[in-house]
Amino acid sequence: MQNADTPAAVATRLLDTIDSPLDLRRLSLIQLMQLADELRDTIITTVAENGGHLAPSLGVVELTLALHVVFNTPYDRLIWDVGHQTYAHKLLTGRRERFHTLRRFKGISGFPKRSESVYDPVETGHSSTSVSYGLGISAAKNILNDRSKVIAVIGDGSMTAGMAFEGLNHAGDLDRDLVVILNDNEMSISKNVGALSSFLSRKLTGRTIRRLRDHIEDRLMALSSVGENILSVLRKSEESIKGFFTPGMLFEALKFKYIGPIPGHELDGLIATLENVRDHNHGPVLVHVITTKGKGYKPAETHPDNYHGIGPFTISDGSPIKKTGTPVTYTKVFGETVCRLARLDKRLVTITAAMPDGTGLSPFATEFPDRFFDVGIAEQHAVTFAAGLAVEGLRPIFAVYSSFMQRALDQLIHDVCLPNLPVIIALDRSGVVGADGPTHHGVFDLSFLRFIPNLTIMAPKDENELQHMLFTALNSEGPVILRYPRGSGEGVAVDSSFTSLDIGKAELLREGDDVLLLPVGNRVHPALKAADHLAAEGISAAVINPRFIKPLDDVLITKWAAHTGRVVTIEDNIVHGGFGSSVLQLLHARTLLLPTRLLGYQDQFIEQGSQTELWAKAGIDSNGIVRSVREMLA
Structure with missing residues (x-):
């Protein structure tokens, strides 16, 4: 008799037999429910090791199974809005064997990625794009006489962005076959805000509708024959009554057929509903599905905002694994x-676009609730809203991730910088951000912000300089960008009082004769370390902390560039149009034609990986700086 502990005696997981959605379609309902449990276990154990978007993926396990069972993917196009909820989708579409590499350097992405799988028709990472993507694909299929289906899955949090409604509005006008799944868990990253969120949460159960109907019938019957006539009409339009009290009214007005709300964790009901939609869809239809973010893992269900995106954690109690001494x-x-x-x-007020925790504004919201505004996922609105606050004499600070600020470039130019209003943009997550990868790296901001007139751009070398720059920005009379990276500071002491910095004045940190190092922001301390290494080799490097990317300190920079005869710029940004480009323009204007190297990211999207790995690959860590200086001198 075989020992029960031997590998041969261990029951094979259903998940290990699933290589594509074709394998799902042979399973019974009981087996699909077992598979849902196995998917959750795999997601939890992998994210506990690697970090990632846990709660969003746990909340859509049954929905993911039902979609792949009912629709003929990848022939039918399945589009996930944002894409941070696609871990089950990846496990079911041929990426099970590599799932342990999730979000690691050279591993599989935490978001949909076309190069990974034919089941990922588009690349997503920012919210509210799925309806527009889906409608474009549907319109193309119509032109090509392709009768396959297009399904866009969008969360209620993404519905707070204007782009989602631009897509819905156009879809209703085109009247193309498009299935929109509204995954409603009352959450984006943090708790949803806004009038639309309140409207979507008006969910009436069948029992509530029946109770409402019975109440109306009783009152009308008391009105004799007139009441009977009205009642006859209402009995024929019970769905209209239900629609009036639920979000169906909104989507029907946009010319969508509305179905729901339906439970999102009952596979039999999900599959039956989606089969009806698949077989009878003529024109756009919206299926409203109610799910629980973090479903199946108690800590994530209880505090879904804490497990939206999380680093490695202990499974038993959900506690994050923190590095000591960070x-x-x-x-x-x-x-x-x-x-x-x-x-x-x-005068100081703050704004966030659905990210009070991620941007560090939650304590401010608690202490100053009347001076805090969460506008939802609406960066464009946030910038112009800030401009309106500034017009009336307030000092608004909009805290936003660098990669999300890309969405509001026109508003910054037209509504803030053109009228020269004192709006402060606190640009968090600038530079590479790590495992979230190319959709979230903030490596373009210096390039797309530097050309805007009236705009001052600062980058602190450490956390102490950050607070002084914020104080300086608050007392500025024009728009200011304060750019800082993701993660830990340098561990320096933070002053108890604020110091105002002179706009456009740099800081000479180290004198030298052989080369001038010009590092920006979080590259200053690696450059100082590199200068120490070079000194040990007999190479004398001057180091300037520019502090201001715009305006540059042309006097200090040109003085030391001329003195050393060689210049190396270092930035956590692409080199095209970035800080190094501005230095080259300065040197050219002063007719200083010197050997100059621009260290940063080249003309390509940056892959996922830890910040340390990506800095090393780009040659902007201390070793890379030393290597570049050696090559110059050689």
């Missing part, structure tokens, strides 16, 4: 500094 993050210093400044200046 300095405080730039985000936390920003949040604490804003609170300190707000106590001194009543």
Whole structure:
């Protein structure tokens, strides 16, 4: 008799037999329910090791199974809005064997990726694009006489963005076959806000509808024959009554057939509903599905905002695994500094686009609720809203991730910089951000912001300089960008009082004769370390902390560039149009034609990986800087 502990005696997981959605379609309902449990176990154990978007993926396991069972993917196109909820989707579409590499350097992405699988028709990472993508694909299929289906899965949080409604509006006008799945869990990253969110949460159960109907019938029957006539009409339009009290009214107005709300964790009901939609869909239809974010893992169900995106954690209690002795993050210093400044200046107000926790503004929201605004996933609105606040004499600070600020470039140019309004953009997550990869790296901001007139751009070398720059920005009379990276600071002490910096004045940190190092922001300390290594080799490097990307300190930079005869710029940004380009323009204007190297990211999207790995690959860590200087001198 075989020992029960031997591998041969261990029951084979259903998940290990699933290589594509074709394998799902032979399973019974009981087997699909077992598979749902196995998917959750695999997602939890992998994210506990690698970090990732846990709660969103746990919330759509049954929905993912039902979609792949009912629709003929990949022939039918399945589009996930944002894409941070696609871990089950990846496990079911041929990526099970590599799932342990999730979000690692050279591993599989945490978001849909066309190069990974034919089951990922588009690449997503930012919210509210799925309806527009889906409608474009549907329109193309119509032209090509392709009768396959297009399904766009969008969360209620993504519905707070204007782009989602631009897509819905156009879809209703075109009247193309398009299935939109509204995954409603009342969450985006943090708790949803806004009038639309309140409207979507008006969910009436069948029992509630029946109780409402019975009440109306009783009242009308008391009105004799007139009441009977009205009742006859209402009995024929019970769905209209239901639609009036639910979000169906909104989507029907956009010319969508509305179905729901339906439970999102009952596979039999999901499959039956989706089969009806598949077989009878003529024109756009919206299926409203109610799910629980973090479903199946108690800590994530209880506090879904804490497990939206999380680092490695202990499965038994959900506690994050923290590195000991890690300095405080730039985000936390920003949040604490804003609170300190707000106590001194009543003009200060803050804005976030659905990310009070991620941007460090939650303490401010608690202490100054009347001066805090969460606009939902609406960066464009946030910038122009800030401009309106500034017009009336307030000092608005919009805290936003660098990669999300890309969405509001026109508003920054037209509504803030053209009228030269004192709006502060706190640009968090600038530079590479790590495992979230190319959709979230903030490596373009210096390039797309540097050309805008009236705009001042600062980048602190450490957390102490961050607070002084924020104080300086608050007292500026024009628009200011304050750019800082994701993660821990340098561990320096933070001053108890604020110092105002001279706009456009750099800081000479080290004198030298052989080469001038010009590092921006979080590259300053690696450059100082590189200068120490070079000194040990007999190479004398001067180091300047520019502080200001715009305006540049042309006097200090040209003085030391001329003195050393060689210049190396270092930035956590693409080199095209970035800080190094501005230095080259300065040197050219002063007719200083010197050997110059621009260190940063080349003309390509940057893959996922830890910040340390990506800095090393780009040659902008201390070793890379030393290597570049050696090559120049050689």
